[in-house]
Amino acid sequence: MKRDRRLIIIALVSLVLAFAATAARAQDPLPSWNDGPAKQAIVGFVKVTTTQGGPQFVPPEVRIATFDNDGTLWPSHPIYTQLAFALDRVKALAPRHPEWKTKQPFKAVLDNDLKALAAAGEKGLVELVMTSHAGMSTAEFEAIVIDWLDKARHPRFKRRYTELAYQPMLELLAFLRASGFKTYIVSGGGVEFMRPMTEKVYGIPPEQVVGSTIQTKYEVKDGKPVLMRLPKIDFIDDKDGKPVGINKFIGRRPIAAFGNSAGDREMLEWTGAGNGARLMMLVFHDDAMREYAYGPANGLPDTKFGTFPQSLMDKAKQQGWVVISMKNDWRSIFPNK
Amino acid sequence: MKRDRRLIIIALVSLVLAFAATAARAQDPLPSWNDGPAKQAIVGFVKVTTTQGGPQFVPPEVRIATFDNDGTLWPSHPIYTQLAFALDRVKALAPRHPEWKTKQPFKAVLDNDLKALAAAGEKGLVELVMTSHAGMSTAEFEAIVIDWLDKARHPRFKRRYTELAYQPMLELLAFLRASGFKTYIVSGGGVEFMRPMTEKVYGIPPEQVVGSTIQTKYEVKDGKPVLMRLPKIDFIDDKDGKPVGINKFIGRRPIAAFGNSAGDREMLEWTGAGNGARLMMLVFHDDAMREYAYGPANGLPDTKFGTFPQSLMDKAKQQGWVVISMKNDWRSIFPNK
Numbered sequence: 001m002k003r004d005r006r007l008i009i010i011a012l013v014s015l016v017l018a019f020a021a022t023a024a025r026a027q028d029p030l031p032s033w034n035d036g037p038a039k040q041a042i043v044g045f046v047k048v049t050t051t052q053g054g055p056q057f058v059p060p061e062v063r064i065a066t067f068d069n070d071g072t073l074w075p076s077h078p079i080y081t082q083l084a085f086a087l088d089r090v091k092a093l094a095p096r097h098p099e100w101k102t103k104q105p106f107k108a109v110l111d112n113d114l115k116a117l118a119a120a121g122e123k124g125l126v127e128l129v130m131t132s133h134a135g136m137s138t139a140e141f142e143a144i145v146i147d148w149l150d151k152a153r154h155p156r157f158k159r160r161y162t163e164l165a166y167q168p169m170l171e172l173l174a175f176l177r178a179s180g181f182k183t184y185i186v187s188g189g190g191v192e193f194m195r196p197m198t199e200k201v202y203g204i205p206p207e208q209v210v211g212s213t214i215q216t217k218y219e220v221k222d223g224k225p226v227l228m229r230l231p232k233i234d235f236i237d238d239k240d241g242k243p244v245g246i247n248k249f250i251g252r253r254p255i256a257a258f259g260n261s262a263g264d265r266e267m268l269e270w271t272g273a274g275n276g277a278r279l280m281m282l283v284f285h286d287d288a289m290r291e292y293a294y295g296p297a298n299g300l301p302d303t304k305f306g307t308f309p310q311s312l313m314d315k316a317k318q319q320g321w322v323v324i325s326m327k328n329d330w331r332s333i334f335p336n337k
Numbered sequence: 338m339k340r341d342r343r344l345i346i347i348a349l350v351s352l353v354l355a356f357a358a359t360a361a362r363a364q365d366p367l368p369s370w371n372d373g374p375a376k377q378a379i380v381g382f383v384k385v386t387t388t389q390g391g392p393q394f395v396p397p398e399v400r401i402a403t404f405d406n407d408g409t410l411w412p413s414h415p416i417y418t419q420l421a422f423a424l425d426r427v428k429a430l431a432p433r434h435p436e437w438k439t440k441q442p443f444k445a446v447l448d449n450d451l452k453a454l455a456a457a458g459e460k461g462l463v464e465l466v467m468t469s470h471a472g473m474s475t476a477e478f479e480a481i482v483i484d485w486l487d488k489a490r491h492p493r494f495k496r497r498y499t500e501l502a503y504q505p506m507l508e509l510l511a512f513l514r515a516s517g518f519k520t521y522i523v524s525g526g527g528v529e530f531m532r533p534m535t536e537k538v539y540g541i542p543p544e545q546v547v548g549s550t551i552q553t554k555y556e557v558k559d560g561k562p563v564l565m566r567l568p569k570i571d572f573i574d575d576k577d578g579k580p581v582g583i584n585k586f587i588g589r590r591p592i593a594a595f596g597n598s599a600g601d602r603e604m605l606e607w608t609g610a611g612n613g614a615r616l617m618m619l620v621f622h623d624d625a626m627r628e629y630a631y632g633p634a635n636g637l638p639d640t641k642f643g644t645f646p647q648s649l650m651d652k653a654k655q656q657g658w659v660v661i662s663m664k665n666d667w668r669s670i671f672p673n674k
Contacts, residue, residue, distance in 0.1 A: 206589055207519075224610060
């Protein structure tokens, strides 16, 4: 009897504790973030910028937050998602181009010869992108992207790329929006490769996606207006192109910016150079077990996709930019299936 | 006595009628529009696109409406406002450029010689714009624009340009926003000439202003990041550039578009080519008394600033685009002082 009563009491206490923990979790807008300096920086920044009458209050209309995409909101390894798309497109188009069997860089793609592909350099990559991203209307391209995003799977995680958005960043996006922020993507990736999926995956509508663009041309075909995608670069939204793109497309300086690589340095500088409260953060991929680990900062292996050099790490320290350790700051990486 | 009572009754009836009229006016979101086909087209379009469950209902996130600026939201006569700005800038900069006294097109500006200015052609105009719009940082340019908009006066109406936004269009913008629409400017004008005033004047925030751009370059000067304005055209948001700009900056097709000249034709075509309910409207300046009258459509005088050719009038009829007659459709033109 006594034992039974004790068990009942233990069960009741456990129930109460479990309930309290669930309630606390429910109140926490960032449950996938471990307590630590990164999470504290976010919560503190949102608090001071949204506290009406406070010294660092920011009116809602200027609460602009910009996010890089590859490596910041979803993986950029083993290769950029858009490059995986380009390679798949070349393979899909190959039957119509028998000459590609002997012509680089197409031959390298068809042979899965990454070494020869690397040897083709930037010029080769641009040629691949132009071949796979141009020559159709914007509507046709959108349909191709939607179809590919549905069918393609990440080679390691075996899930759709759109299912690999980082859970902690999804929580951060939602938390900022719930706090009156307008969230933007500012990515080196192609704007029309991202727009078909950003609303569904990140809750970011197409008009809040800034990225690289290729030229388009307005034509009336059989009485129907179309925008044709031309094999010509219009704008590269990377490195010093990011502040340029922010100014051109948004026309306001962000008060918060999130990146993960050397390509985001100028966006964070530009954001930090404004007056008032600011939050600049960099995702550092130091989690080979759950995702990937690369730098070359902090002695991690070097990479071609999302390089985080030591100079960026030093700059972050010097400027007070917060470096997010995937390994230590993130409780989970991907959404549950 | 009898007469007194009758007077009292008349007074009471008048009071009731006056009250009823005021109430009706208060309910009318477009009090500066006369009843007629233009007003009916607007009210009908908003009704069908916002009636939940109706066959033409449009979800709020795709209720995109785009507006040309010059000649659609504010006057473009006697010359474009931005050209007036450029001419004033050249005059302000002249003391530092003694060579302009003998060099075209600058000499023409300093001599107020409109004939010589016209003779300088488009090349001359581009030179004037580059001289007056480039060579400074984006922040410096913004300050110059704000200062000019405060000091300059329209030569005929003797008011600030920003006080000459068309009252009926201000009501239309507010009505659309109250109905869940997102209102954008899509203008041939320079985006950084418009952004400093659009929020205050039209209720349109900087990030919803699409326009022509010049190239900018990111630089760090004395440790402070700046965007320098280069004397190079980046993008011309006019004619077939308007659908291109809409696709690039907004990434969604509008369901309503408003213009006033040949430069808006492709924007209206592109808008009309989408599926579902659409509204395309053109402001026709046929009111020399209260504003200006020009075409050359319908036999009105030709112009260089906001040409409305007969072919556009014919196209409008053929496509069901609604032509707004300033003279007949607008009860008032400018806001009361």
